[in-house]
Amino acid sequence: MAEQQSSSFELLDTRIQRWIWTEGWTELRDAQELAVPVIVNAQQDVIIAAATAAGKTEAAFLPVLTHMLRDESALGLTIYISPLKALINDQFGRLELLCESLEIPVFPWHGDISSSLKSRFFKRPAGLLLITPESLEAMLCNRGFAVPKLFANLRYLVVDELHAFIGSERGKQLQSLMQRIDVAIGRKPPRIGLSATLGDMRLAADFLRPQGGAAVEIIESKSSGGELKVLIKGYVDSVPKVDADEADEESQSKTSIAQHLFKTLRGSNNLVFPNSRAKVEQYTYALRKMCDDARVPNEFWPHHGNLSREIREETEAALKAKDRYTTAICTNTLELGIDIGAVKSIAQIGPPPSVASLRQRLGRSGRRKGEPAILRGYSVELALDDKSHLLTQLREGLFEMGAMVSLLLEGWFEPPKASGLHLSTLVQQLLSLIAQRGGITAGEAYRILCESGPFHSVGKPDYVELLRHLGEQKLIQQEGSGLLLHGDKGEPLVNHYTFYAAFSSEEEFRVVSGSNTLGSLPISSAVSVGDFILFAAKTWCVEEVDEEGKTIYVARHITGRAPPFSGHGGRIHDRVRQRMRELYESTQPINYFDDVASRLTVEGRQTYSRYALGQRQFVRVGSNLLLFTWLGDGANEALAAMLRGRGFTPFVSGPAIEISGKNVDENRITDYFNELAAEPAPSPELLLFDTFNLSQEKWDWTLPDILLKKSFASLRLDIAAAHNWLTANADLRPKQG
Template sequence: MTDSNSFTLLDQRIQRYIWAEGWTELRDAQELAIPLIVEAKRDVIVAAATAAGKTEAVFLPALTHLLGSKAIDGLIVYISPLKALINDQFGRLDRLCKDLEIPVWPWHGDIAANVKAKFLKRPTGVLLITPESMEAFLCNRGTSVGAIFAGTQYFVVDELHAFIGSERGKQLQSLLHRVEKVIARTVPRIGLSATLGDMQLAADFLRPTKGAEVAVVESYAAAGELRILVKGYEELAVERQPEPNDSEEDKGPEEIAPAQIAAHLFKLLRGSNNLVFPNSRREVERYTHILNEMCAKAQVPNEFWPHHGNLSNELRCETEAALKQHEHPATAICTNTLELGIDIGAVKSVAQIGPPPSVASLRQRLGRSGRRKGEPAILRGYCIESAITSKLELAVHLRLETVQMVAMISLLLEHWIEPPMAAGIHLSTLIQQILSFISQNGGTTASQLFALFVTPDAPFSGLAPDDFKDLLRNLGQKDLLTQDSSDLLLHGQLGERLVNHYSFYAAFASDEEFRIVASGKPLGSLPVSQMMHVGQHILFGGRTWLVEEVNSDEKTIYVVRTKGGVPPTFSGGAGRVHTRVRQRMRELMATTSDVKFVDETAQRFLRESRAAYARLSLDKTLTLDQGSQVFLFTWLGDAANEVISCLLARQGMTAWIAGPGLEVMKKGNTSEDIESVLYDASIEEPPSLLELLSGAQNLERAKWDWALPQNLLQKTYGSLNLNIEEAFNWLRSTFPDGATRPRPSVKTD
């Protein structure tokens, strides 16, 4: 440590702790961050790989500042997206802080009331808290907020990437803004993350309107060895005999590939700790069940545990405990609940079944492996493709599951990740913050709300004054707000009831799926991440269904079996796909270059994909006739494709996102008609959101969207889900000035 300038900046008691821990040097991120943080004079982002020492990079200098500060009641507020992370950090910080005589206070729903009471009596030290608990602070202790946070020296935001572009992120910005207004000073903000792509975007999120002043620490310490293998499995669709109590989902052909993948996992993963990520809760349960049965059949102890958001906290904790203990190996079959930095001990490998929701998600997951010195990070990918038949099913012939996974891994290796939709206006969260602020202060005025939330330096500064008035007016009509004779805004009867319920403090709604109902009989449920249209086909339970009605209030899609036609080419994935991923997929199909990290079967899938791409001339094909439907190839991401589907819907056409393009129902239209509509759109000014989303169903996604007037619901949906600029750039490049207008087909009666 003798040649470390940063080490000398730390308090001597912290230096002694470092020596006692046997550290021989500070890590790269720590050397860079300590000088920036120790004086508590600026906002800082620390971006470094998982297990690169980010927590210590922040807390060693922050605690040094606290020890040397003249403020008797100095406070560090650490904000985490997960209770489990708070518990982990408490374990890491408590031993260090005990020697420093600095108290550490975990604060969430499972913490005893007497512990919280001790903190409130003297709010000093380190407070570990979630945004939801901070919301409860402001709602329920309005008169005490100034005293509680008076000594705050830092706000530390862990897993910063998990907040950017989300309802919780806008809630977090609002809470920090509100606290700073109460204590009448700016508090340095420190953001931590292992998964940030655009640092300027992250800085703008951490300190809105002043992102250019945020210091950024990026650790470029050499990464360890990375081993990747993608295995392909072909689904032969063996018919099974239906059981009497089978649901519609179970009546389709028997799938053999999942059992083959499970057998491979069973053979390779037993004896070590691992994480396996299928793409849904249903698949988590399926693979856990198969693997448990394999353990029982082999008469060996079970090593496979489930972990997803629908499980009780007790069951999730059992899985986490199994991973942490060292006596017996354990593998978690999980959703994104184990993506973030919960301490689950050393993980040997990560398995991904099917393409991940995003490249960012894949990077976060892979960061859980290879954390021990000298051990490689290991990623195993598993892709299932249906057997090719004479029927032209594009998803099958193009081998899209495999191509998408290979594309995402190649982008990961280039250190690219998706930028979040950071420009979203999140009006659902504004409603929550309005109701919360009224609780904090016992009432407020419209002008006070506007000054706090909508002025240029405020979290919702993009909202026009007239839109803000419309919002307040609608909240009154929904009985969320009422106004007394002195113009003071108070909770309406419904607002009072909702604010007093424990679920109010969360800005996000629980994950909801739409029920699928046919002839009054429930078929199951399906997560829906894009607009649905009447007349659209969906694939469910191995069968094709026609959407007859979408009821957003009841979260129900009413369907009937289709007669004839083909099922939708692409049934959608676990996340919204970025244009960069789709373009990389096209590049992979158009080239003959070898991919070194795929097995023989996956390599065959790539060859078959490239052969189909060449056979169908997809390098220059815009539309492809599929009988009752036309496929429109855009090679754009979902946010731009959804805009194009709206443009077609304005002309009476039914279209929906389908992988690298859209499927359009013919209904008397031809490819030329579709291209003609797109040509006309390319030479016109983009329509307003009101025009673009006219007639669109199921736009309510966020918790309080139901309370928005229709025009603001469309604006918030558009800001979060649509990329109009990218869609129109594609239209204009596809139909450049001077291009011949596609000739519409001649319709005959």
């Protein structure tokens, strides 16, 4: 490295400069050059946005450590917050040798760390603390009175994988923890967010510093990736028999895809994303069996959240090993920045959860200089017969994948959704704040958490209603002096180790038909009587929902195409559906589709043209009516809720809303929509009047009904987009054809 060419290099501590030389660096990367002068004086909130393995960690820690070394007698403390224990272990491995030479202690902190190391930190809280939000929550709860002293010399708060927190309950918890630390020490140490590039970095800035995002410096790496090679392969499965076993439903395509993966991936390191844990197991089993049958060493390993830590680490170690080749079949557990080395390619089976997710996954490939990033997509469509549903004829899944790849190639990805109320986590943080302080007044808790904190969308009337309801449930109580304390039922909940996590594990509902229990199903959407669910490769109509008993009572129902009512996959954005429509209306071939996918594209476009979907919105399919909106899931679910409120039986089906019933009249629906367009957007309470299973988050069960509806709507529905669509289409009368 030519020192005179890098002013940022000159700003680093001389011992860190020597370390950079020893590591053989020839230059600082662009994000590092830009970050060092902004971070080194600890006066600025910063987001460093760059692709995986672009040097974000060093861009943050080299100036952070330089600042800490300016006064070695009072190093101070930097807290690094990670979404994963595995990332903490990775960063500890990366920082340990450097920090040892600088005599700066590093404390990895999670459930697997010894109590003796933690005791050393409490005796001298200085250096680097690498911690998860849950462990930080436990520290604030259990050592609340010591927090001002523990964090008195806090220099920086560093948040890794910032994009993974935004819009989630865990993210809202993280914002609250950082706010509570600021309040405890009476100042605002700078926050540094490390993130993949997002669709709107200003939203990320507002997340990092709520109500102060405008002052956050955003450093975006300009180093573009190398060449990207994309191939989407199409497959056609025979139509499953009515009584087919669920395990056999995709056997034809699964075998073909596994054979292609076996042929193309052996002899290199790769990641395969099949979109569900069950499919991870199925593909791993099939690929391992192929290795056995061919009498070759196994190269295929599973990785998902239900596996033990030891099994996951075994897969990660296999990917990093230099003496063998490994392909991991995984869920989004390997999307984040765990160090697994470079992989040659990414395989995506079925549409990804989002464009942003696909981009994050693809960031693992093409990291070696001169090597392209490689994406292979696999799309499965059903063979057509005289009973094929219209969406099957449209080849919807293939067009969804094509739209996502198209947007990825243009550099677009979904902006983070950061507008939810997250009242579930507000309850947790209120209980935690009471534990930290040993009691707190209602007014002070409101100022910390809402007025100047991350829950600033919660107004005083809703806050007062929440406190009243928590008091009725004996989760909190108010003593004569006005202090809020834990109630009889609140105290044991806060004292249990499960309290520290803001998110809940996915709850499953028993599915019962008559006297037969069909099994259990994770349900992540609101459910109403008359909705349809897909279970055991059959369609069922919901007859009754017992929320307390976590049971759904169903009756067998024959429809051409059932809605995917389990919790797999992501929330599809409006822009993806709009791009799908553009692909349908185009006559140009999609150059990254193989021959089969291209043939299926022609079929889909012919269907789109035959039904005149460019000019009409209503199409009758058997006894049902399809309303094509080409909106994202949030807006479509809001429109479906509006229809449900008028006695219709709708469910969201991709780019359309399917309305069940022979007597469904297009003119009635249009008249109703025209009425709604002339009125203000409906309130969540009205929209979700007769809807079940709204308790999606960990503490939703504590909310009064009106606040539960508000919170659910803010997280799951896009009422504004739905109402805008109604306004834009108010004068469109249904056209017969």
